[in-house]
Amino acid sequence: MVEARGHARKPTVGGNWKMNTTLETAVALAESLVRSLGQTLQVDVVLCPPFPNLEAVYRTLEGSTLRMGGQDVFWEDAGAYTGEVSAPMLVAIGCSWVIVGHSERRRLLGESSEIVNRKLHATLRNDLNAILAIGETYDERHAGQTEQVLEEQLRDSLAGVSRDQMPHIVIAYEPVWAIGTGETASPEQAQDAHVFARRLLAHLIDEEVAATTRIQYGGSVTSSNAAALMSQPDVDGALVGG
16 A cells, blocks of 8 residues: 655645736736745745746746746747747746646647657656646546546556656646636545555556655645645645636
8 A cells, every 4th residue: 555645745836827917917926925935945836827927937936945837848849839838948948847738738729648748758858847737527527437537647648757757747636627617626535536646656657656756636726725635645735726
């Protein structure tokens, strides 16, 4: 059996700002977070602004413990790919993290786990840390397919990733039915899904990787439910949208 908090996994909290900030509001939000959280060491805090806001937010974060990530990345490092952003570009502008496989990209933009896997490898070969998102839809959960979907997404998205690369990956369990809907998985539902993902990591790689990999929860996380969710032994932080 995979142990839960026995390995003292450091919680990770990510802020995915999606397409919700202008340059001015992004800087103001970053300044506010630096004032309130800028020297925290107990939690890894990662801010993911829209691409046009990255440089200004990075300047705001300098000297703090907060880190910056991209909301997405392309799988090639350079080339004729109009509108895409590469991992080297993200590194050059100050990113140390990137989100790959977010449900909105899987669901709205048709990204398969094969595409997510290619993006993950681009992330890792450029020394970025990854937040790898997985999660089921409302219909999949109510059809009893949650574990099947999570297994497919995690197995295929991690294809070819070595155990030595796993410390650079945080898994984000994001049930699609709870993203931006006001619905939230109960602490027990989140714990069950995280335990399943952890057991799957033990099967795919090994028990040590399963015990040490951080798995955060995302899906209508608010100040009123975050503490209950993160009190679960296998929930190692949150990915907050909006």
